Amino acid sequence: MNAAYLYLQLYRLFDDATPVPFDCGKACGRACCRGDDSGMFLFPGEEAVFSLLKPDWASVEYSDLTYIFDEKEYRVPILFCKGSCDRYQRPLSCRIFPLTPYLDKNGRLEIINDPRAKSVCPLPLAFSPEEYERTFSDNVRKTSKLLLFNPRIAAFLEAYSRYLDEFEQFYKQEDI
Numbered sequence: 001m002n003a004a005y006l007y008l009q010l011y012r013l014f015d016d017a018t019p020v021p022f023d024c025g026k027a028c029g030r031a032c033c034r035g036d037d038s039g040m041f042l043f044p045g046e047e048a049v050f051s052l053l054k055p056d057w058a059s060v061e062y063s064d065l066t067y068i069f070d071e072k073e074y075r076v077p078i079l080f081c082k083g084s085c086d087r088y089q090r091p092l093s094c095r096i097f098p099l100t101p102y103l104d105k106n107g108r109l110e111i112i113n114d115p116r117a118k119s120v121c122p123l124p125l126a127f128s129p130e131e132y133e134r135t136f137s138d139n140v141r142k143t144s145k146l147l148l149f150n151p152r153i154a155a156f157l158e159a160y161s162r163y164l165d166e167f168e169q170f171y172k173q174e175d176i
């Protein structure tokens with residue numbers, strides 16, 4: 001299946017599904033959309049969406065995070081925006097924020113509050129992953145399960161989860 005088409009279909013699951021039933025951006029000043037240099041990781045193949053749509057509010061670069069698939073090393077693409085976007089074109093990481101898929105050390109899929117969100121977003125302080133809007137958390141789980149069937153995405157998720165582990169460790173030490 002064409003990767004851009006797959007992601008565009010998945011995006012639709014989050015056109016209306018949001019973590020909480022109100023505009024959380026009003027309370028925090030849209031803290032997750034500052035357009036700073038942190039960027040949002042793209043899932044493997046998702047960069048095809050942005051090659052296709054060519055949005056003028058975003059650029060795609062390659063991060064230092066890598067994963068191995070089929071004996072080849074891949075760098076994870078990352079999207080930088082200017083702090084605003086076309087809501088219907090935003091990437092998957094933005095749509096599922098502040099949740100994220102995570103593979104534990106046994107390769108089991110969990111849906112967790114993204115440890116990187118904790119210093120930015122007030123939601124993880126107030127809600128556990130099960131406490132978000134049901135449709136939102138169900139769609140994050142459904143999407144993650146589906147993506148995990150793809151061996152290249154599974155390889156990415158493994159490396160990404162270890163990166164989250166390191167971040168969580170750092171977060172605990174710094175007590176951010």
Ligand code: SF4
Binds near residue numbers: 024028029030
């Ligand atoms: S930082 Fe969190 S609370 Fe604020 S807009 Fe983003 S998701 Fe909503």
Ligand code: SF4
Binds near residue numbers: 035040083084090094
């Ligand atoms: S792409 Fe859109 S939703 Fe994602 S961080 Fe930028 S402004 Fe926010």
